[in-house]
Amino acid sequence: MPRADVKICGIATAADYDVCARAGARWIGMVFFPKSSRHLSLEVAAALANHADSYTGDRPERVALTVDMADDALDAVIQASRPDYIQLHGNETPDRAKAIKARFNVSIIKALRIGTASDLDVCSTWDTIADWLLLDAKSASSDMPGGTGHSFDWRLLSSYKGMSNWMLAGGLKPDNVTEAISMTGARALDVSSGVESALGKKDHGLIRSFIRAAEMG
Numbered sequence: 001m002p003r004a005d006v007k008i009c010g011i012a013t014a015a016d017y018d019v020c021a022r023a024g025a026r027w028i029g030m031v032f033f034p035k036s037s038r039h040l041s042l043e044v045a046a047a048l049a050n051h052a053d054s055y056t057g058d059r060p061e062r063v064a065l066t067v068d069m070a071d072d073a074l075d076a077v078i079q080a081s082r083p084d085y086i087q088l089h090g091n092e093t094p095d096r097a098k099a100i101k102a103r104f105n106v107s108i109i110k111a112l113r114i115g116t117a118s119d120l121d122v123c124s125t126w127d128t129i130a131d132w133l134l135l136d137a138k139s140a141s142s143d144m145p146g147g148t149g150h151s152f153d154w155r156l157l158s159s160y161k162g163m164s165n166w167m168l169a170g171g172l173k174p175d176n177v178t179e180a181i182s183m184t185g186a187r188a189l190d191v192s193s194g195v196e197s198a199l200g201k202k203d204h205g206l207i208r209s210f211i212r213a214a215e216m217g
């Protein structure tokens with residue numbers, strides 16, 4: 001079974017970054033959403049970006065996660081965190097994503113919340129706009145659009161007809177990685193709650209186990 005690449009979302013410390021880098025994460029996510037326990041200040045984000053830049057050779061790409069963020073706030077987040085990708089985790093439209101890409105010259109991960117088969121219909125409209133789609137569970141709370149530890153019915157993905165760069169998210173953990181890959185064929189996985197010991201606190205052992213499981217397929 002081929003391996004899946006991993007994005008560890010919601011890192012908060014240089015030690016979290018080090019574990020992700022050494023274990024072979026392809027992406028790390030920094031959350032910029034004040035209602036989240038994983039929210040980073042611009043100062044912490046800048047320190048993490050400097051820490052990441054001190055690595056030579058292969059290192060995870062940085063993703064700045066935002067939710068319906070306006071241009072001035074986005075500008076500040078991008079200057080502080082210097083991301084490779086902006087993850088759009090709100091109700092951003094394809095036109096809004098195109099404008100962000102053009103203005104800030106960053107790659108885009110667009111999160112789509114999946115609850116029923118019809119939620120997959122919009123995927124193809126992102127084909128030439130998003131660099132990656134992140135297919136996540138539909139959150140029950142309008143306050144917290146992601147990072148809730150809930151999964152969606154992976155069988156829905158049998159009718160997926162969108163772009164080839166997509167990652168599976170929602171409720172993943174070291175124990176269900178193998179099943180998730182075999183049921184969905186996902187080549188990339190995103191996780192936050194499933195590698196935490198408490199809300200917003202990454203567990204380094206779980207991060208290593210998750211990435212190892214994804215490598216085994």
Ligand SMILES: O=C(O)c1ccccc1NCC(=O)[C@H](O)[C@H](O)COP(=O)(O)O
Pocket residue numbers: 009010029031033036037038039065067089136144145146147148149150151169170171172190191192193194
């Ligand atoms: O993680 C957050 O706190 C968060 C807040 C607001 C919007 C999105 C958020 N996370 C998005 C992610 O990419 C998560 O990794 C994804 O939803 C999966 O989360 P989990 O089910 O906890 O693994």
